[in-house]
Amino acid sequence: MNRTSINAAVALTLGLAACNGPNEKAGAAQDEAAANAAGIAYNGNGPAEAAGKAADHANRAVAKARNEQADALKDQGRAIRSQADADADKLEEQAKAMRDTAKDKAGRLDQQAKTVRQQ
Numbered sequence: 001m002n003r004t005s006i007n008a009a010v011a012l013t014l015g016l017a018a019c020n021g022p023n024e025k026a027g028a029a030q031d032e033a034a035a036n037a038a039g040i041a042y043n044g045n046g047p048a049e050a051a052g053k054a055a056d057h058a059n060r061a062v063a064k065a066r067n068e069q070a071d072a073l074k075d076q077g078r079a080i081r082s083q084a085d086a087d088a089d090k091l092e093e094q095a096k097a098m099r100d101t102a103k104d105k106a107g108r109l110d111q112q113a114k115t116v117r118q119q
Helices: 003-018 024-040 047-118
Strands: none
Touching: 024 047
16 A cells, blocks of 8 residues: 555544444434433433444444455455566567577578588
8 A cells, every 4th residue: 555545544544433433323313212212311322322333343343354355465466467477578588589599490400401402
């Protein structure tokens, strides 16, 4: 990853950590509804909200791990392509050397054939 990508990822992660995720929001709504049904004031945090926050955190961790795994696979693919290119270049050099050797041998044989005909 380049520096810009890393900075963007850090900013996104910090932004996500600062805001309520969908599970936390749903838990807060559930806690508020339960508090209202029980006739007590909702103080802004409750067990469903805490569970939702934990689920959001776990989901972000899973997403981060998947992204890292995908990045690693992409890096592996790039390395394989790079190695294949290097191997192909080496084979092309070997093929050129073989063609040059064959051309030299064929030229000598052509010269010998010419000499035989002139005798």
